[in-house]
Amino acid sequence: MSRGTIRAFLVGDAQADRVVPPSGFTAHLTLFVSAAMAFLAVFALALSMASGRLADRWGEELALSATLRISAPPDQRAAQTRAALEILNQTPGIASARALTAEEQAALLEPWFGPDLPLESLPVPQLIEIIADDPAYDAAGLRLRLSGEVPGAILDDHTRWRAPLVDAANSLRRLGLISILLIVGATAAMVTLAAHAALAANAQVIEVLRLVGAKDRYIAQAFVRRFTLRALLGAGVGVVLGMAGVALLPSADDAGGFLTGLGFQGAGWLVPLVIPILGAAVAFGATWAAARHRLSELS
């Protein structure tokens, strides 16, 4: 469709619009359902975008960092830590390796054991934080070398629990996208039903129009235009409400919890604006199909 056609379609031919009687009931239902579907679509979109971000972040951060744990008798701890750091500094593919200080280790344990933890009195292993370079080091080779020279060292490159977390975030993103597809499908089904109801209610109008020489396009347009505009308006309202709801969610803080991260970021706020256009397109297609089907039964 050219720009002119689209404008003509939106502005409408006042004469052509009048040949179909104004409808009350289905119009309100279509408006309401489009608004509700758009509202839901905003949340599904927020969910899939947030879990997508989460999956990417976890994937990246965790892939880069690894932890070396040194469990050794207190008297050998300092020596083994030094030895391990030396090996790490020689290993290609490691950007940095740093032993955590006693304060940092205490801070890590604090959520579980409370603030006044006498770290010295506990057999807490020494932690070394490894940041990988690009390309990264060879984990198997490093393990082999460490086991020979630093018997108390255990390398944890987080793959064991990184994979399921990233999987979970990716599944969540998939669920969000599937929800959006279902919402689109349900909207199409609803508009099809409403359009069929409107076409059936106006059977006589359609027959008279056909008999006086109206083309299918002319007859269908009156219906298509109405349903498209209703879906556009309803979805517009639904998206505004949904985006307001997302905006009112508590903002992400240091806790960085997943739920508080639910929402849109930056240009992501523009994405939900596609929903009304998508809704209008779905209504357009569904009404066209319904009208064509109906008209083809008429001579």
Next chain:
Amino acid sequence: MIELEHVGYSYGGGDLLSDLSLRLAPGSFHFLTGPSGAGKTTLLKLCYGALMPTTGRVQAFDMDMASLDRDQVALTRRRIGVVHQDCQFLDHLPLADNIALPLTVSGRDMSEESSNLAELMQWVGLSSRADALPPELSGGERQRAALARAVIMSPDVILADEPTGNVDWEMSQRLLRLLLELNKMGKTVLIASHDLALIRAAKSQVQARVLRISDKTLHLAGADL
């Protein structure tokens, strides 16, 4: 204009019409009679493509009806004005808009046609009812409105199914005069009617052929009318 060649039609039971041929020459005036249920309405529907013949073929304006797509059928109907036996209107629009409907759907400029419309409504005696809704009209008023709607596009062919069924003698003469005027302008006219007095009145003013449906086909009615 319209030509039926060996047309047969059946609604599903036995044949209603069979081996029926008819040629409506440009400018000709035909009457179609026959007992109720003989198939007059069916024959008219075959002429404007509302029904497709079971056998034989129908041509309109030198095109085979069966070969036309839906848009071409619509365009063909703009050249054929039809007065239906059970005339239907858009019940939510005032009478004047209903009569102008063929102009509206074909995208004509209404401001150019408004004087035409007023004159035509005057002729069929409905000027005072221009703003009435169709359900508020009497049977005769509906028939007059249907005739006005059928001729407003100035079609090449006018098919009228009992156009004077519900009107008094005076009005039926008036409607006949309208059809005769249009015929003089070169329009082809086919009227299905039981009204022998009307047919006689017409025959005194125009070279009209009277066709009768019996035994499933058409016969030329003789001078007995």
